[in-house]
Amino acid sequence: MKPDLNDIDALLEQHLPSASAQQVENAGLRVLRRLRMRDQAAATEPGEPIEFEPVPVATWRRTAVTWIAAAAVVAIGVGTAIMWRPANRVGVVATVDTSLSRQVDGRTRRFPRVPTWKPATGPHHRRRRRGSHAGGRLECRNAVPLRALG
């Protein structure tokens, strides 16, 4: 037979578990006895007084704050380095023809050519195999005259 679920009051009164007085009494006796025994065991336990070395709260708190502050500083430094880059970026580029140019914000500016100096050789110069540096002469072979960069 399907129970009448509409009458939830009757259902609860009939089917909700209810302990008998005898059951309560017996359980109470057993638990009280166990509690007494535990209490007694705890009281007779040979316990040496435990010495605690109290750590002052301020010490660990100060240490923690110091570490947190240090970590924050490092994080800010690293973050700034990653996020912020100077807008005025300058790069010096050497091209394959050995000329130099400078890039400033995407615009390329060429440097004036740097003159190259070579030991002077030719039919009218006497070539010396040994000690050529000692008696050699340098001449400018570049079309651009050497001038100061400014």
Added chain:
Amino acid sequence: MSIAAVPSSAGEALANEFEALFLEHHELVYRTAYSVTGNRADAEDVLQTIFLRLLRGLPPDFDRNPKGYLYRAAVNLSLNILRSRKRQAPADGLERLPAPVDTTPAPADDPLRRALLDAIGQLKPRAVEILILHYEHDYSDAQIARMLGTSRGTIAVTLYRTRARLKKLVSRAIPETQS
């Protein structure tokens, strides 16, 4: 023999105040735990656990309302047991270990009772507190309100909603074949 008359031997001395507290409230705690768990051993565990904790030290707000505190503790602990029992249901293919012999009449074979306990396990602790006080301990709304520190109106509304929810949960759990 009454529990109050159980003599304590020299080695079994609990503080008088603690023992008086136990004698005064053990029935409320045990009955509550038994109504929620439906099991004698679990109810006894709840009773022992609660008073063992008290033996280690009273909580700061205990003195304000000892009865209310013990009752709430009993409901919460019993609900924990009820819910963990459901979680530990054996998986398919595994055999259930033989349960300890329980001579309680009206065993848990009663499907309606099982459905009712399952439904209680799904209620909020506050709702269970009110439900058990009303149906097991026969408290009036005013008495429940006083014990739980709330208004009569709140109790009446909670009880009404709890009944409706229980009805829904139980009818969902009761198989159609029973009709």
